[in-house]
Amino acid sequence: MDQVVSLIRDTKEADLDTLKKTLESVLEKIRGNTHGVTNALGQLDPSKHSMGMVYLLYAKSQSRDVDPSFLNNVEFFLANLHGKHTQKAASRFVQVCHIYTEICRDNALYSRGIKALTTGLQRFRPSNDFLTPLHADVLCLCLKAKNYKAGFNLIENKIFDIDPNATGLTPKDMLLYFYYGGMIYIGLKHYQKALGFFETALTVPAFALNAIMVEVYKKYMLVSLLVHGKHTGLPKHAMNIVQKHMKTLCSQYYEFATVFGSGNIDNVDKVKKSFEDNEETFKSDNNLGLARQCMQALAKRNIQKLTATYMTLSLADIAKNAGLNNAAATEKVLLRMIENGEINAVIDQKGGMVSFGEEVQAFDSPQTSVILETRIDQSISLANRLKNIDEDITSSNNYIARQLGVREEAYSDFERGPSSNRGGGIRRMFEYFR
Amino acid sequence: MSSQSGKTVDSKITEIIESGDLSTLIPECENIELEYCSDRDNKVSSYFYASFLFGYLINNDLDNCRFLWKRIPKEIKKAEVAAVWKIGQALWQRDYTETYNAVKNFQWSQALKPLVDAFLTNLRNRNLNLIAKAYNSVSVSDLSVMLGMGEEEVIQHVMSDYVDFHYDQQTKYFTPNKNILKTNETTKSTGLDTISSLAKKTLFLELN
Numbered sequence: 001m002d003q004v005v006s007l008i009r010d011t012k013e014a015d016l017d018t019l020k021k022t023l024e025s026v027l028e029k030i031r032g033n034t035h036g037v038t039n040a041l042g043q044l045d046p047s048k049h050s051m052g053m054v055y056l057l058y059a060k061s062q063s064r065d066v067d068p069s070f071l072n073n074v075e076f077f078l079a080n081l082h083g084k085h086t087q088k089a090a091s092r093f094v095q096v097c098h099i100y101t102e103i104c105r106d107n108a109l110y111s112r113g114i115k116a117l118t119t120g121l122q123r124f125r126p127s128n129d130f131l132t133p134l135h136a137d138v139l140c141l142c143l144k145a146k147n148y149k150a151g152f153n154l155i156e157n158k159i160f161d162i163d164p165n166a167t168g169l170t171p172k173d174m175l176l177y178f179y180y181g182g183m184i185y186i187g188l189k190h191y192q193k194a195l196g197f198f199e200t201a202l203t204v205p206a207f208a209l210n211a212i213m214v215e216v217y218k219k220y221m222l223v224s225l226l227v228h229g230k231h232t233g234l235p236k237h238a239m240n241i242v243q244k245h246m247k248t249l250c251s252q253y254y255e256f257a258t259v260f261g262s263g264n265i266d267n268v269d270k271v272k273k274s275f276e277d278n279e280e281t282f283k284s285d286n287n288l289g290l291a292r293q294c295m296q297a298l299a300k301r302n303i304q305k306l307t308a309t310y311m312t313l314s315l316a317d318i319a320k321n322a323g324l325n326n327a328a329a330t331e332k333v334l335l336r337m338i339e340n341g342e343i344n345a346v347i348d349q350k351g352g353m354v355s356f357g358e359e360v361q362a363f364d365s366p367q368t369s370v371i372l373e374t375r376i377d378q379s380i381s382l383a384n385r386l387k388n389i390d391e392d393i394t395s396s397n398n399y400i401a402r403q404l405g406v407r408e409e410a411y412s413d414f415e416r417g418p419s420s421n422r423g424g425g426i427r428r429m430f431e432y433f434r
Numbered sequence: 435m436s437s438q439s440g441k442t443v444d445s446k447i448t449e450i451i452e453s454g455d456l457s458t459l460i461p462e463c464e465n466i467e468l469e470y471c472s473d474r475d476n477k478v479s480s481y482f483y484a485s486f487l488f489g490y491l492i493n494n495d496l497d498n499c500r501f502l503w504k505r506i507p508k509e510i511k512k513a514e515v516a517a518v519w520k521i522g523q524a525l526w527q528r529d530y531t532e533t534y535n536a537v538k539n540f541q542w543s544q545a546l547k548p549l550v551d552a553f554l555t556n557l558r559n560r561n562l563n564l565i566a567k568a569y570n571s572v573s574v575s576d577l578s579v580m581l582g583m584g585e586e587e588v589i590q591h592v593m594s595d596y597v598d599f600h601y602d603q604q605t606k607y608f609t610p611n612k613n614i615l616k617t618n619e620t621t622k623s624t625g626l627d628t629i630s631s632l633a634k635k636t637l638f639l640e641l642n
Contacts, residue, residue, distance in 0.1 A: 146505040149464060187497065188498070336528065376635060
């Protein structure tokens with residue numbers, strides 16, 4: 001044990017790769033020595049010996065019953081770790097964090113975990129743009145703790161990059177991130193954003209179906225009913241296998257969505273019936289709340305449809321057409337819609353009439369210009385990002401080699417002769433650049 | 435980890451409430467919740483949670499308010515904290531009669547009074563704005579429900595200068611003035627900031 005500690009202490013930054021190999025090989029041995037590991041952890045400094053500590057923590061996490069000091073060890077490490085060094089041992093580090101999360105989850109130590117992992121995540125990731133496996137862990141705890149706000153703050157920070165080598169990210173982590181993230185958006189009623197998250201999860205390249213994706217798909221269907229009023233189908237760039245099998249796996253959702261989408265105004269009863277038929281499924285999938293939201297949205301949607309046909313309509317007529325019980329209930333719904341800006345209408349209580357107006361927005365308020373300005377800024381930063389990526393790609397070795405390779409083949413086809421000599425290749429390269 | 439004691443948390447909240455600038459209340463509370471309550475030995479008072487809930491209510495952020503209520507420890511869910519949530523529940527149902535009753539029927543402690551007042555003012559203003567937007571004519575009784583005032587009081591309140599509704603004595607209906615209460619005009623930064631941001635944008639357009 002002492003040898004390991006002194007090895008960790010004495011290793012210079014340049015030799016970390018060798019240290020990693022050594023540690024991997026002794027892992028089995030130090031695993032049994034829980035007491036020694038705990039002692040050793042106390043002697044090391046996370047800002048200098050991140051790599052070694054990751055392995056010690058891992059060894060500790062693997063013992064049968066994890067001792068309570070493990071949580072403190074991990075928290076101390078998360079708060080002080082050295083990002084670059086830890087990235088070199090990313091996969092072990094991530095395993096430690098997953099175990100830590102599980103312990104927090106099972107013992108209801110949510111806010112403790114959220115705090116520690118958030119700090120660790122910030123120190124660990126190469127830059128703000130990166131998705132790490134810790135993201136999903138934090139979101140899971142946020143959902144458990146019902147602390148949606150904390151999760152919301154995390155997912156509002158846009159992800160632009162992933163790097164499995166530096167962060168140990170696996171496809172599962174990524175799917176979970178978008179699944180949990182979408183759930184947080186749903187909880188806070190940002191349905192449009194939730195839809196975006198789910199869509200990303202469903203369009204990752206995949207060669208096999210994944211249970212997470214199936215769950216995502218169920219929620220995706222319901223949310224798209226909320227946002228678009230019908231199921232719009234997957235985007236074209238989703239993998240074939242996803243497109244093909246989801247229909248059979250989520251047949252009840254399909255049925256509900258189809259009835260809902262075909263929703264002519266006289267269809268309300270059918271939708272209600274379909275909802276009741278599938279209520280058990282929704283319930284067992286924990287989607288009942290979401291499905292109920294859809295039912296509420298149905299009335300709203302029908303009212304919105306009325307605006308396309310009528311200029312004025314009595315409250316009683318609206319109630320009848322939208323499948324609402326009475327005029328008073330309709331007025332409440334209308335009021336809520338007006339408040340949320342979902343409809344443009346004016347109620348005349350004296351006559352019990354509602355007049356639907358056109359969108360009257362002059363776009364001359366200060367708010368408009370503020371929105372415009374932030375949008376411009378967003379576009380500019382996005383454009384810059386794209387430009388950088390584009391430059392990276394055009395100057396990357398792989399890309400150039402590929403490009404030239406293809407060219408070369410075409411060229412040799414054209415000449416119908418073997419072109420194995422090197423000089424020819426270089427000559428052609430020059431030609432290509434000319 | 436954190437060296438604050440329960441007392442200083444309370445006094446921090448009091449400080450914010452007394453300063454009158456409630457915009458910092460929510461971020462501060464969220465921060466305290468994560469930083470301070472992450473240690474199980476640290477206990478915070480019901481006063482903290484009551485203010486926290488009120489903070490969300492004042493912003494009309496019912497979703498977050500509801501989730502906060504769900505995660506408040508059981509032993510604190512009583513007295514004042516429960517009373518605040520009762521308001522939240524009523525608002526969730528859009529039951530204004532119940533909302534105002536919930537406010538009225540509880541003896542709020544002196545420290546929370548400013549929050550109660552801020553909540554009432556915000557709610558009334560919000561509802562007035564909504565009425566102005568949504569109605570061509572609205573009955574006195576409905577107005578009095580939404581504003582939580584007696585009918586006489588309502589007439590006085592909305593006929594005042596800054597609201598200026600038209601009232602028809604005979605039919606007892608109001609015609610809202612559509613141009614009321616253009617609140618929170620966002621102020622734009624002016625001067626050098628604007629110029630530099632404009633310059634940046636022009637540069638971007640030129641380069642690309």
